[in-house]
Amino acid sequence: MRPRTLVLHLQPFQRKLKPRRNDGGLTSMPADGAKGRLGSQVLKILIVGAGVAGLAAARALEMRGMRADIVERRNAPPTAGKSVFLLGNATRALGELGLLEQVLRMSFPIKAQTILSSRGRVLNHTETETEWAGCGPCVAISRQSLVKMLQASLERTSIDFGVTVVHTTSRLGRRAVHFLDGRVEEYDIVIGADGVRSTIRAANFPQTAPRLIGFGAWRFVTDNYYGIDRWTAMLGAGRTLLAMPLPHSQLYLYADCAQDEFGDGSIATLKHLFANFAHPFDDIIADLDEDVDAHLAFLEDLPNQDYVGDRLVLIGDAAHASSPNMAQGAALAIEDGIVLARCLRNDQAIERALAKFSEMRRRRVEWVQKQGRMRDRLRKAPDFVRNFLFLNFGTRLYRRAYRSLLEPL
Ligand SMILES: Cc1cc2nc3c(=O)[nH]c(=O)nc-3n(C[C@H](O)[C@H](O)[C@H](O)COP(=O)(O)OP(=O)(O)OC[C@H]3O[C@@H](n4cnc5c(N)ncnc54)[C@H](O)[C@@H]3O)c2cc1C
Structure with missing residues (x-):
């Protein structure tokens, strides 16, 4: 079945702009009346x-x-906009900003993460909910x-x-x-x-x-006809597909490959590179239309x-x-x-x-x-090395990667 539309049609929102203050002054006292460091100082x-x-x-x-x-x-x-995966430390921070309830209303809960080989073999399954317990829930939310x-x-x-x-x-x-x-x-x-x-x-x-880190990436949102109910990634030789459910039966899809394979970033290139990926991604890739509203990027870091x-x-x-x-x-x-x-x-x-x-x-x-x-180095490793590591040490690697982020700010 083909997706009905691959473009998000969301109502634009416009915040009423507050008038600029000529003095540019800030409120110098906290709303709660406690004395802040700005008690006697007006900072712009x-x-x-x-x-x-x-x-x-x-x-x-x-x-x-x-x-x-x-x-x-x-x-x-x-x-x-596309979407972001917010792990527990992100939702904890949003909670500190008093926004957790709203986030939970607008997002899709991600209770588990599954990593598959490009042939469909389960390499790792992590109960995200358990790993981040005591910190914050993990959710998928549209950037908008x-x-x-x-x-x-x-x-x-x-x-x-x-x-x-x-x-x-x-x-x-x-x-x-x-x-x-x-x-x-x-x-x-x-x-x-x-x-x-x-x-x-x-x-x-x-x-x-x-600096370019050697990957080209596509991101887009489609309808979730495919029964994806968790964060699901599929790894091939230097190529990754990732799908995450969003509210309103939508699906976020991310794909990346080595930068030199990315070419013009066309959907035809993407389809070609991921043509052999197994179920459930085979259907998603086959259903992609040329006119999908994809966000393209070469990945960078600082x-x-x-x-x-x-x-x-x-x-x-x-x-x-x-x-x-x-x-x-x-x-x-x-x-x-x-x-x-x-x-x-x-x-x-x-x-x-x-x-x-x-x-x-x-x-x-x-x-x-x-x-x-x-x-990223692991993703570029030969299939058998990467699969072996995920199969045998996947959850340990996950815990190691995130454990320090569980600590309070
Ligand atoms: C492929 C990909 C996937 C990602 N997935 C995730 C994910 O799953 N989870 C996650 O947590 N993060 C993810 N990220 C990262 C995340 O999107 C960013 O880290 C985050 O959005 C950064 O926000 P920011 O406000 O710092 O920057 P931006 O979102 O880039 O905002 C900067 C703003 O500054 C404005 N601006 C720029 N220059 C000027 C100027 N000179 N004057 C005035 N305004 C200016 C821009 O218009 C823009 O609105 C992903 C990133 C990529 C590339």
Whole structure:
């Protein structure tokens, strides 16, 4: 049976923009009336980018009695998007932002993860629910739902769409931000949450650039005619297919292969590369139409280093874009916002707070990137080696990869 449509048709949402305050001032007292570190100080904070990282940071700042302005170069919030797998540490972080119930309503619970060989042999089965018990539930959610929910949670943050930052410079103890429209404004802190191709990083850390990690990837959403009820991956020689159920009987599909096989990324190429994959992926691949709305990418990561400058800090993919195989990009982005807000609230000196933030995040990010690289190496290994390892040590490898992320922030 052919899927009826492969394109998500979701209603665009538009947040009513709050008027910009000319003084750019922040609420200096927490909503709960407790004295915050900003009790006597009014800070002007700019967040560049309204992705998961920027929105989560704004929410975390609000919850600690601070307020930021967000600028986003897109003209509107996303009206379509692919999906993300949120492991327990991501939902725990969303719980800390007071959003767990909403996430659970909008997502599909992932209680188990199964890895198959391309011939359909079960290599590993992990009870995800058990592994993450005590931390948070694991769910699949559309990126649009996640972004929409984070955005709707903001009460005092202003978001200006269609505004692009081109550069920032340190100026007499403040941060001057240069916008594409020629404006220059000063802030006490600039938070660069502008993604893997970050302008803020390029301008302030020019020695660092994203590196290709050797895979090309397709992502799309289709109808779940195939009875996929859990996170299911199928591994072939350097090629991976992954399917995850979404709410409303939809299915997220991810496929990757070596970069030199990716070619033009056409659906014909994808069908050709995965033609021999066994059930249940054989039907999914056979049913794909040429006009499927696929998101294509060459996977990239960033070297781990401190992305903190004078009154400047990078978060999310701008700071630590990583191989997606750990499913930690959104999780780390949300956690970044929470830890940053805590540091800013707890320390009187901005530079010290930013240094503390960097120190608190370094080990976790390093760990995720290291595990991601190991998994990518394993995926490139000969079939018999990889299958042997998954068959005999799969659950142990899973626990090892994630155990440190169970620790509280
Ligand atoms: C193939 C693939 C699969 C993935 N799967 C998962 C998964 O299952 N689970 C998971 O947790 N993570 C996953 N990730 C990672 C996750 O998507 C990212 O880590 C996360 O979305 C990063 O969010 P962000 O806000 O840091 O960046 P982005 O989402 O890139 O947001 C940055 C925002 O900044 C804006 N911007 C950029 N430059 C400027 C500028 N100069 N001025 C103003 N605005 C600007 C952009 O328009 C954008 O809206 C995956 C990634 C890939 C590539």
